[in-house]
Amino acid sequence: MNKNVSCSSDAEIVERALLQLLRPSNDLHVGHIESSFKKKFRLKKILASPEARRAEWIPPPARIFIHEVLTPHTISVCWSDSQTGHYGDQIWRLGFARTSGFCALSGQPIRAGDDVFRPRRNVVKVPSNWNRMILASVVPTMRDLALT
Numbered sequence: 001m002n003k004n005v006s007c008s009s010d011a012e013i014v015e016r017a018l019l020q021l022l023r024p025s026n027d028l029h030v031g032h033i034e035s036s037f038k039k040k041f042r043l044k045k046i047l048a049s050p051e052a053r054r055a056e057w058i059p060p061p062a063r064i065f066i067h068e069v070l071t072p073h074t075i076s077v078c079w080s081d082s083q084t085g086h087y088g089d090q091i092w093r094l095g096f097a098r099t100s101g102f103c104a105l106s107g108q109p110i111r112a113g114d115d116v117f118r119p120r121r122n123v124v125k126v127p128s129n130w131n132r133m134i135l136a137s138v139v140p141t142m143r144d145l146a147l148t
Contacts, residue, residue, distance in 0.1 A: 061129075064104055066139060075117055075139060084128040092117040094136060103135040110135060 061081035068076045073094040079087040097114045110116060115136035119127045 061104060061132075066105075069140065072141070074120075075134075077117075077119075077134070079129060081129070084132075087119075087127065087129070090127065090129075091120045092134065093120050097133055101131075101133055103138060104129075104132045105134045106138045108135055108138070 061079055061084070063078070063080040065078050066075055067078055067089060070076055070091070075092050077087070077090045077092050079085075079090055094115060094117055097110050097112050097116045100112055101110045102108065103110055103116075110133055116133040117136060117139060118133055119130055121127060121130050
């Protein structure tokens with residue numbers, strides 16, 4: 001007899017659950033739930049303050065050195081990093097810094113407009129370290145190398 005009571009109560013539970021699905025009550029309304037995944041990747045408004053425009057520090061590569069100063073405007077760099085890969089003889093060109101950042105060779109801050117070397121890229125091949133910069137002031141010139 002106890003078995004019949006549990007069967008009828010189980011049937012009532014199932015019946016109430018089905019009725020609740022078909023006719024939900026308004027008093028149990030739950031608002032929009034935002035998951036932590038959505039919160040993590042939600043776009044944030046970037047304020048036009050100097051703190052918001054401050055350059056992001058990227059850790060320096062595991063190994064970087066200048067192979068050769070080819071011309072006053074180009075250098076050959078050996079770059080090795082677990083995130084961006086290995087470049088044994090990468091050509092970097094002299095230009096102006098478009099954004100603020102940090103020198104990959106010395107770690108010194110770079111301001112927009114400073115003379116910097118950046119990896120050469122073209123339409124077909126863009127290196128993974130394309131956004132990194134080396135301050136021109138820390139690169140020895142051809143004349144400095146001739147004196148040593």
